[in-house]
Amino acid sequence: MxxxxxxxxxxxxxxxxxxxAPHGWLAITAIHWLTDESQRFDDVPGSWTGRDHEASVSLAAGESLSLDGRVLGTGTHRIGPFDDLGLRLAFGDAVAQVAARDDQVILRPRHPDSPNLTAYxxxxxxxxxxxxxxxxxxxxxxxxxxxxxxxxxxxxxxxxxxxxxxxxxxxxxxxxxxxxxxxxxxxxxxxxxxxxxxxxxxxxxxxxxxxxxxxxxxxxxxxxxxxxxxxxxxxxxxxxxxxxxxx
Known part of the structure; x- marks a missing residue:
């Protein structure tokens, strides 16, 4: 025993x-379902589209993301292909997961100061x-x-x-x-x-x-x-x- x-x-x-964990499940602030129409969100830099296991993000001046240590700056960047686990992009003290869900693409920002994590x-x-x-x-x-x-x-x-x-x-x-x-x-x-x-x-x-x-x-x-x-x-x-x- x-x-x-x-x-x-x-x-x-x-x-x-x-x-x-600061970037675990409780740190997620939203689940954004990406489409062919460009969308901008409050909790992650850039304007996003996504389909068929790939995404695209357009970053304005002053915005950046980091993918596997590579900095993505001003301009449009193709991300993928990826699977259900997806890829993580860093910005500031946060990360954003972009992943496939069947034929759709989700974007989930994770912030260490998310209300859910703070309340846990x-x-x-x-x-x-x-x-x-x-x-x-x-x-x-x-x-x-x-x-x-x-x-x-x-x-x-x-x-x-x-x-x-x-x-x-x-x-x-x-x-x-x-x-x-x-x-x-x-x-x-x-x-x-x-x-x-x-x-x-x-x-x-x-x-x-x-x-x-x-x-x-x-x-x-x-x-x-x-x-x-x-x-x-x-x-x-x-x-x-x-x-x-x-x-």
Whole structure:
């Protein structure tokens, strides 16, 4: 139990550091959807257009941005192509993320003095509990179902349960779920859990003590997925992160 608590505490402290980062999710001041029509915004230099995984910014005299250490000055600059994670451009003590969302392009400025970051207090958590470390079995699909690659099967409270799983890119499994705490003590839309890679026999550990919020729990300027109906658990997962405190 002492090992569980120590590792969980380190995990929680790392989470809090990330949430309080000056250019993290809480620092976002807006989400701007770029179009073919040039637009200027209050929280980022330049006049912007964007489509098809690329953007263009026109900077007036006295405006500048920095991309990978290269200063972009007065004039028009093409940026991209980029993926869903996008690229970050620096200006002053802030950055702006430009990224793809299907066939659209978003621009998200991040300022260390954003009202949301200033208002953030903490993310309460349930105390770590060994009872929420569950043994499960990963059952891959014969063929991926969209982005889903399989399911994890486990028992809780004497009943069998299953969760659809996605690939976390390194052999780990990514689970999105709701439960009876959703909208009560935990964020209403969903929480997430990333497992270690399954063992060769399919065995995988579900440590719900590390269930954590997606960015949409902290800002209206995030674009988060939703879990399928099958991933709504009929019991309360009294473990992991709760509703963030933003006051």
């Amino acid at each position: 002492d090992e569980l608590v120590g590792e969980w505490q380190a995990w929680r402290e790392e989470r809090e550091r990330g949430l309080r 207090r903490e993310t309460p958590c349930y105390p770590p509990d060994l009872d929420w470390v569950l043994r499960a079995r990963y059952e891959p699909y014969a063929e991926p179902d969209g982005d889903a690659i399989g399911e994890v099967a486990f028992e809780h409270g004497g009943s069998a349960h299953r969760l659809v799983a996605w690939d976390a890119d390194d052999g780990s499994l990514w689970l999105l779920f709701r439960d009876a705490t959703s909208g009560v003590t935990t964020y209403a839309a969903l929480r997430q859990l990333v497992t270690a890679p399954p063992a060769p026999d399919g065995t995988v550990e579900l440590d719900f003590n590390r269930a954590y919020n997606l960015p949409c729990a902290y800002t209206d300027f995030a674009t988060c997925p939703v879990p399928p109906p099958a991933n709504t658990l009929p019991f309360a997962v009294d473990a992991g992160e709760q509703i963030p405190l933003l006051v």
